Amino acid sequence: MNMKVMYKTILSEYEQVFEKIDQDNVRDFIEKVKSYHRIFLIGVGREGMATKAFAMRLMHMGKEIHWIWDDTTPSIGKGDLLIATLGDGQIGHIHYICERAKAQGARIYVVTGSPSGKTAREAADNVLFVPAAVYRGTDEVVSSIQPMGNLFEQCLFVLFDMIIMIIVEETPDLSFEKMSARHRNVE
Template identity: 60%
Template sequence: MNFDEMYKNILNEHRQVFETLDQSKLQEFMELIINAKRIFLMGVGREGLATRGFAMRLMHMGKETHWVWDDTTPNVQPGDLFIFTSGSGEIGHIHFVAEMAKAAGAKLAVVTGTRTGKTPALADFVLWVPAHVYKGTDKVVPSKQPMGNLFEQTLFVLFDIIVMMLMDTLNISEAAMISRHRNVE
């Protein structure tokens, strides 16, 4: 494939994923975020990069947000929301942390491409992203891209859409978000 064929194919794959996404589940996910006292997030690899970007934007919105791998992350408590991204739903150390967070009383939300994985089965809420994912087993939008590219790319865009929808819902301006941006860089 040449460049034009590749980008058109990738954009078409994304269109299919976003047109298939359950918007009612998206609204439910947003309500969990709105109502959470504190939000913890975890993901690994390229999924983790998208999730970490989402954590940053939630903080810019004024939510108390913690990335689980940071040394300054406090203990998880009842009333907290813990968002995990696990494309296959079978990532061992993510599942282990999910079990610990649930035992600590947090509400678990898993964003996944495989609803039948062991971590989605443990979760209180599952946001299914119907995109091809590395080691996934669900019937999803197929991809000509390698490994989990489609799922990982979708997370970046989906999380940005969620932030923009939350900004509208909560009447948060971009200026308010900019005021919370790190100012020591």
């Protein structure tokens, strides 16, 4: 397959995913993110990278953000939100973290391509379903010519960026200029 055919096919896959995403589901996720000041995030691999990018933008918005794997992460508890991205909905150590955070009173929001997965079913208070092909996923999603979870990971990155843009647009005292002022300045 030549590159031109490949990129057009991949763009078509993106379109199919974003057409299938439940807008009310995304709206609920946005409202939860807007309502919490202290947000903890967790993810691994390429979907973890998309989640880290989301965490960075949330920090730029002025929220108190903590990455679960960081040694400086404080305790989690009531009044905190944990956003866990796990494509197949059942990554063992992420499931464990979700259970522990829930036991401490945190709200758990799982972002997944497989809402039938164990963590989405058993530990999540809310689930954001991104219907894109995911590695080891079992739910009905948009299939992909790409390997493993590429489509899910790419759509996750774009969806998280769009969510940030929507929150900025809906928040009167927030702007990209204000966010830019919080960007790391020791580069």
